[in-house]
Amino acid sequence: MPVSPPAPLLSVVSPVYQAEQVLDELIGRLEATLAALPGSYEIILVDDGSTDASWAGICRHAARTPQIRGLRLSRNFGQHHAITAGLDLCQGEWVVVLDCDLQDQPEEITRLWDKAQEGYDAVCARRGRRTDSAFTVWRARAFYAVLSYLTGQTQDPEVGNFGIYHRRLIATVRQLRESTRYFPTMVRWAGFRQATLPVQHGRSERPTSYSLGRRLQLALDIMLSYSDKPLRLAVYFGLLLAGVAFGLGVIMLIRALRGQIVVLGYASLIVSLCFFSGVLITVLGVVGLYVGKTFEGVRARPLYVVAEGTPRL
Numbered sequence: 402m403p404v405s406p407p408a409p410l411l412s413v414v415s416p417v418y419q420a421e422q423v424l425d426e427l428i429g430r431l432e433a434t435l436a437a438l439p440g441s442y443e444i445i446l447v448d449d450g451s452t453d454a455s456w457a458g459i460c461r462h463a464a465r466t467p468q469i470r471g472l473r474l475s476r477n478f479g480q481h482h483a484i485t486a487g488l489d490l491c492q493g494e495w496v497v498v499l500d501c502d503l504q505d506q507p508e509e510i511t512r513l514w515d516k517a518q519e520g521y522d523a524v525c526a527r528r529g530r531r532t533d534s535a536f537t538v539w540r541a542r543a544f545y546a547v548l549s550y551l552t553g554q555t556q557d558p559e560v561g562n563f564g565i566y567h568r569r570l571i572a573t574v575r576q577l578r579e580s581t582r583y584f585p586t587m588v589r590w591a592g593f594r595q596a597t598l599p600v601q602h603g604r605s606e607r608p609t610s611y612s613l614g615r616r617l618q619l620a621l622d623i624m625l626s627y628s629d630k631p632l633r634l635a636v637y638f639g640l641l642l643a644g645v646a647f648g649l650g651v652i653m654l655i656r657a658l659r660g661q662i663v664v665l666g667y668a669s670l671i672v673s674l675c676f677f678s679g680v681l682i683t684v685l686g687v688v689g690l691y692v693g694k695t696f697e698g699v700r701a702r703p704l705y706v707v708a709e710g711t712p713r714l
């Protein structure tokens with residue numbers, strides 16, 4: 402019987418989307434960095450439904466060296482689903498996850514590795530001075546501040562997917578098969594001994610695929626999947642409105658008994674009716690979103706669909 406090759410010490414997983422222009426540089430810098438580290442390595446590139454020549458580039462590099470393996474998803478499932486596909490495939494004792502746009506600089510893997518050897522199961526890269534515009538940085542911080550409050554979990558805007566993780570933590574993350582995927586939150590949920598390390602943030606010439614609408618959709622999905630705080634806020638808001646309405650009712654009753662109200666206000670009645678109807682519909686909408694997420698989970702559809710892979714898969 403053929404003997405399977407030993408598992409590599411280090412696996413690198415990178416979701417690839419519209420990365421034709423940066424793919425060669427990404428792989429070259431990864432190979433140079435990983436060659437200087439102890440032990441063997443593998444590079445797993447997951448094409449998340451790119452429409453450019455990213456997959457052709459992955460196949461070309463995979464044919465050149467056995468350390469590179471590629472996976473192509475049948476369509477664009479999203480960055481965190483693509484990361485899941487790579488994690489399901491990797492075999493290394495340590496796993497590095499980084500984005501393909503070179504904002505996560507491959508050279509920082511060496512420092513992450515050294516920090517992990519101090520006894521940590523996960524070392525997450527914390528971006529120092531960011532190369533994004535001031536507006537982009539401010540928008541990200543505001544986004545994560547609101548997200549932290551609504552989810553009840555600390556969401557650091559400077560910490561993303563980039564980091565190095567031991568296989569026992571990755572094995573825990575693999576067991577989380579909910580349809581809403583957000584890798585940093587799943588890492589924090591898994592626990593173990595974790596640390597952060599300041600790294601240099603690289604500049605990408607490729608425009609980001611995360612528009613404001615996609616960020617808001619991701620925030621809504623995370624909020625509904627990892628927290629019941631919106632339901633609690635809806636209850637608190639409803640109790641507050643009920644208290645205000647009761648107080649106003651008492652005031653109106655006292656004024657009516659004193660003869661201070663001659664003609665009842667039709668306009669105020671209609672405004673109040675519309676306001677409370679809107680509140681009721683909003684609360685029902687929040688409940689409906691949770692029911693929808695529950696339905697989506699019950700269907701248990703696959704998290705991703707593989708269209709093809711490189712020969713050594």
